[in-house]
Amino acid sequence: MRTRDPKKEQAIRDTALDTIVRHGFRGLSMQKLAKDVGVSPATIYIYFEDREDLILSLWREESRRMAEATLVGFDPSMSFAEGLRVQWKNRARWCIDHPREAHFLEQIRHSPLHAHDEPGKGRDFIEAMRVFVRGAIERGELVRVPVEVYWSVAFAPLYQLVKFHMHGRGLTPTPRFVLDEKLMNQTLELVVKALTPAAALTKTAAKHHAHKKVYS
Amino acid sequence: MRTRDPKKEQAIRDTALDTIVRHGFRGLSMQKLAKDVGVSPATIYIYFEDREDLILSLWREESRRMAEATLVGFDPSMSFAEGLRVQWKNRARWCIDHPREAHFLEQIRHSPLHAHDEPGKGRDFIEAMRVFVRGAIERGELVRVPVEVYWSVAFAPLYQLVKFHMHGRGLTPTPRFVLDEKLMNQTLELVVKALTPAAALTKTAAKHHAHKKVYS
DNA sequence: TGACTATAAATGAACGTTCATTTATTTATG
């Protein structure tokens, strides 16, 4: 018996994602997709149930990959500043290295398909985050706020910077906006300051001051 | 001669926006739209050039309204903390009061149509912001950072909170997440702390300390 | 090894439907 060709399925996935990113969900036609991949329309229906299943399948795969990439080298027991930095770097790196996939996920997040979000999909991810936040609060490294407030302050600024980068421009038309390490660290520093309790802040300031004294 | 019916145009606009929010751009069919509004398909083409013109027209109108609402009571010469608070309140209020329009704008922002963004559309808005930021920096109320860094830290957290609110849930499935004044102020406080220079921060802390003493 | 067979992959053409838009005509009104 004949076996399925994994390369063919991957080609369908790649081309579909590319088309969606470039022309929106509306631009993804099964017949055009088949033509672009170089297969018969019917072939697509061997690998996917229908158009929606194809898109949702792309969503599942790319979500998984992004979550995985974001947690590389991360450990919920890390110090707050260190753990946050790891996640920022991972996320920024992934978005910059996989702009198409990042754009696809952003697009699906604001589409009606988002309602098909299964509970318990990113559960591991969220659970790791919860442990991380709880520990940091107990150690006095993180202000005691609702998790949504934490999330908004801790990550939304990064996502906005990434959006500027991917869109190619910030608030001024020129020059082209490029998210580099310096900008990211500058922003991360502000965010850490926002989320660090006053007590720990003065301590850190004192430390910095001491360092400055030593080296001056 | 017969005159155009402004109510008819508005009905087309309302129904189109509603359909897009509920079923995505793919769900907006000119024939269905005509049926829903109760007019002939051809009638729509009297008021709008084609499908794209209809959508772009919605975009222009809603963008204008949101920008307008965001600047109510705002003056670029305000103190940093005060000016930022006005904008946060305005924006949150508008998004909560106009969830459909807010969702529509988010949706179009992540669609390929976004490429049709005309330069010089929100120019007044951005210019007012630039004056505001420059003044705050000169007065020592705001850290000296690139405008994109400022924007990311100052507004992205609010937008994330609003997203949680509109989506109906935060990071935990239950209970339903509701953005209230307390949560907003709590977050705004963190953001202001992030963007306030160290020098001004200690001054403010001293002031707060003094107040506490007076009333204790 | 080499022919046979069972089986699933793969196909091109076609299905009925819906799409955005147009045309020819009627209707309402300054």
Added chain:
DNA sequence: CATAAATAAATGAACGTTCATTTATAGTCA
């Protein structure tokens, strides 16, 4: 009565999906 709004009906193209058929190959047995 002139003019533009409004319409019903129709246009060809494109849509997602299916069907009848062909093609390739893993397993079997000589």
